[in-house]
Amino acid sequence: YPKIEPHEDDIIxxxxxxxxxxLLAHKYYGDSSLWWIIAKANGLSGDSYFIDTEQTxxxxxxxxxxxxxxxx
Numbered sequence: 635y636p637k638i639e640p641h642e643d644d645i646i647x648x649x650x651x652x653x654x655x656x657l658l659a660h661k662y663y664g665d666s667s668l669w670w671i672i673a674k675a676n677g678l679s680g681d682s683y684f685i686d687t688e689q690t691x692x693x694x695x696x697x698x699x700x701x702x703x704x705x706x
Contacts, residue, residue, distance in 0.1 A: 635670065635674050635704060636700060636703035636704055636706075638671065638674050638675040638694055638700055640692065641694060641695060641696055643695045643696070644675075644692045644693060644694050644695050645662065645692065645693040645695060646690060646691070646692050646693075647690070647691060647692075647693060648688070648689070648690050649685045649686065649687050649688065649689050649690070649691060650687060651687050653684075653685050653687070654669075654683040654684050654685065655669035655670075655672050655673050655678075655680060655683045655684075655685060656669040656683045657683075658672055658693065659671065659672060662693050662697075663697050668697060668701075669683065671694055671697050671700055671701075672691065672693055672694070675691075675692055675693075675694045676691045676692060678691075
């Protein structure tokens with residue numbers, strides 16, 4: 635996977651009970667299969683779709699560029 639650098643336009647959210655990588659990817663990218671972008675950007679393993687509550691994570695806004703780098 636490509637390294638995902640912070641971007642000034644990234645979205646910062648506080649995780650609430652029930653938030654999951656796949657649901658966040660669907661909400662922000664329209665595609666739940668892009669959950670790995672959020673996990674990787676936050677240094678989380680993605681072993682589970684669930685995310686511990688009461689933490690702040692960033693949602694990379696430039697996901698199309700990240701996918702282009704992956705396909706390289």
